[in-house]
Amino acid sequence: MAISSLVWPCLFQYIGTVPRLVTRCQRKTRSIWNRTATLSRIEKKATEPLEALLFLPSLQWNISNIAKRNLHTSQFHLQEVMLTCERYRVERLPFARISDSDLTFFEHLLPGRVITDAEELKPFNVDWLKSVRGCSTVLLKPRTTMEVSQILKYCNEKNLAVNPQGGNTGLVGGSVPVFDEIILSTGLMNQIISFDHISGILICQAGCILENLNQYLEPKGFVMPLDLGAKGSCHIGGNVATNAGGLRLLRYGSLRGTVLGLEVVLADGSILNCLASLRKDNTGYDLKQLFIGSEGTLGMVTAVSILCPRKPNAVNLAFLACPSFSQVLRTFITCKDMLGEILSAYEFMDDGCMKLVERHLKLTNPVTESPFYVLIETSGSNSTHDEEKLSHFLEHVMGSDLVVDGTLASEGKKIKALWALRERITEALTCDGVVYKYDISLPVEKLYDLVTDMKVRLDTAAKNVVGYGHLGDGNLHLNVTAESYSHSLLDAIEPYVYEWVSQYYGSISAEHGLGFKKKHYIHYSKPKEAILLMQQFKVMLDPKGILNPYKTLPSKAEQ
């Protein structure tokens, strides 16, 4: 994947967090920011808290690239990222501070796998978005579950806080320390334990990179049941810990269904082996579910058992123009009926999005200009059948009032070009000015009402208010652009947008989790009884609170 596709959409996470950040990209500034010389300017900006909130996406992209290239050199410094504890004014909890005897213990346990060099540690202290930065002085690289167990047992006894870390691709500040938590990396836990080519069940260590797993499976005729922009870096353990969604959710469901078993090390070092590879097992409570999506706050996932679907033999795409959102919904119903089991994506975008990709990226609208567009993907075992189904469907919807125009693709280049119209919206948005972005779940029939409502509410205060997203999953990306950042515009959007979502029992974080930056907004999506229960689970499983502190749940004092 292009890094941009990961970085751009991530930025919206800043909006609505504390503090709220916005993105901006002036096309004319791109060439400037591409120069290494801009680094001094980055550093200057970062020392100014207010300006630091106004991140330029193209700058972000460069930093990411540079940081990646210079990961283990001392030539590149990340001083431009303010320390989280300073920017967010967080109070350090009374954990012990790491001592020489602690280091001696770790070095004895993991010879050569205890990183204390300040330069080496830098990229592990900073998140992908360069928005939060911890000041950990130790990174541990266990290879086995037993080592993780011994580390956590020791840390729990010594009251040392721990930050579990996978590929560090999280978007809500959940994967890096806030203070000096010990970083416990799954980087070396990258072994595939077994694959059953009959059942399609893969068992592997938590540190396996998603893309590597896919590459391992594809020659065997299987694929991972999830696919993400960050697949080249993210670890399967991190995917599970954050309940990652992604592009295949409509077809294969969430990790709650596909993850069959987990091995987890608890805060006190005890190993919970629920690594069964069974589709049916009703012997007691399903403990693994509690760890899926717990963002490393309840235990550290060390191994995963996951059900992998067969690799589809054929993929087809249709791009359609719809006269209204009501027609988008009716087309979705027809689509589910006529395409049924081969439907693998149903994405929508409004005309505002199309205008942005045309204007800023010079992409061409392949169909008649319309208020809405729909992208439908099918994945199946028989290309002839799938194409026939799509053609019949297309004939039907175009013969009715649902769709005014459409085009079909079944070969790589055209498929890619059609997907680009949808996938590059975020990129086009950043070229339109300052972007206020929201990633929310809503009941599907309410999905676009929020956009319409926001257009009326903001009126001329916004440059553009557009909506697109995974309609099939009830996942809307609401975007507001403006010429420049304005507190009054932000105040007009928030907390109105969260209240709106809350009113329809929607989710203020569809798939990215709460991490450090969204934990204070949980009450918009969860009742207080649920939050209280979550806090009780946390206390029960991690009484000293050493696992990924300051994340996911607000403390009782913060509520």
Added chain:
Amino acid sequence: MAISSLVWPCLFQYIGTVPRLVTRCQRKTRSIWNRTATLSRIEKKATEPLEALLFLPSLQWNISNIAKRNLHTSQFHLQEVMLTCERYRVERLPFARISDSDLTFFEHLLPGRVITDAEELKPFNVDWLKSVRGCSTVLLKPRTTMEVSQILKYCNEKNLAVNPQGGNTGLVGGSVPVFDEIILSTGLMNQIISFDHISGILICQAGCILENLNQYLEPKGFVMPLDLGAKGSCHIGGNVATNAGGLRLLRYGSLRGTVLGLEVVLADGSILNCLASLRKDNTGYDLKQLFIGSEGTLGMVTAVSILCPRKPNAVNLAFLACPSFSQVLRTFITCKDMLGEILSAYEFMDDGCMKLVERHLKLTNPVTESPFYVLIETSGSNSTHDEEKLSHFLEHVMGSDLVVDGTLASEGKKIKALWALRERITEALTCDGVVYKYDISLPVEKLYDLVTDMKVRLDTAAKNVVGYGHLGDGNLHLNVTAESYSHSLLDAIEPYVYEWVSQYYGSISAEHGLGFKKKHYIHYSKPKEAILLMQQFKVMLDPKGILNPYKTLPSKAEQ
């Protein structure tokens, strides 16, 4: 469904529990047992503890029918079912006993919906299998969540034990009281709250009967994502509380994926509203998962939000003969490849099963006699495509060494006849003599090894050792028949069979749960760390232990 299809398979639950029961059916005795006059004999047998363990299935069937017909009359007495507390020698926990003031409170809260008449209470005190019987003196029928909340708040304060009850179709003694627990029925909580015809999300109260929900959905072009033999009686709340599996699991996955939200009342009466109808929501821990499959021991499910798939337009069936189990497995792989997304069932049976249905039920083997048979069902949106796929698949496997013969069905009568070969195995088994039955999950490649192993181990001590089941779900039904009940044969099977399953990380209860009768066997499928954690959850959520006591988990003293 025929009641027999529910009762016969249930009986195996007795094997391996305390005490272990066995089934026996001599065809010649059927006519005798069908006479009402046999009731006196039933009563006589039931007073004799040892004989009571030896249930006759045909007798069971009659009792079920009679009990159902006379549910609210005083003409039929259920004295033949021993009290659980006597048969299993359980110690009553120190809960309060219900008083007149308690009854006054309930009558005030639920006017006319407090049942205390002994005759009326009988069927709610006894399980479907007539194997366990409580002695509750009160049944409460709330209509609303608020009423459930008030009941539980009161019971928790007064230390009164409660037995949540849905359709009372559970097979492990989980749905009826052990002593005098108050029965809290979902019987009147049968309202559909909403159905979204775009997303297919249904929200309803816990007491809706599964079949009624299906009948509500079918005209709308949808089906429930689960289907069970007990669908005519079971409640969706009970399905969720027991994580029911059933016939559609291979295609639509488990309830852990399809249940999107729950409303649960906790032991202290607090209402946990996690009834969201969202496919994506990562705001904190997924609490609902803990209640799915917790068998009413952690909270009472009062409402369910569930994702319903489209009703398939076409259903096809293939019945194939395979020369070995290895070929059964290879056919499964080919099947997943060539049928892919339309595959909805992959069942297998060995030659022993076929001989039993031929001999005892006079069914005809439609294909060449072989060591193994496979039944494949497809469900799809386009009948022509589905038939083509199945034909191509059949040509391929019959052209190779995988399959020696096969037949295809796409119309109702022939489909039913082919399904009967697989569905009526349990019935045929009961006509073969005493049956020792086991319902287990195993890694799919190990599935038949247990049967082979058991054949060698038991040799002539057994009349028949056969295996069949849901290969696609890794779910094996192992069955051993003998001319008469023998402790030595049972001892040769158990605990060997559980140890065997445990060795391959299998499950000793694939889908029926642990309830009252299997809770002592949990350690064969779950490590002690997991059991300990489950006990901690129980204590945290229900400190007084009032919710469905004596069920699911062994107490620490019992371990």
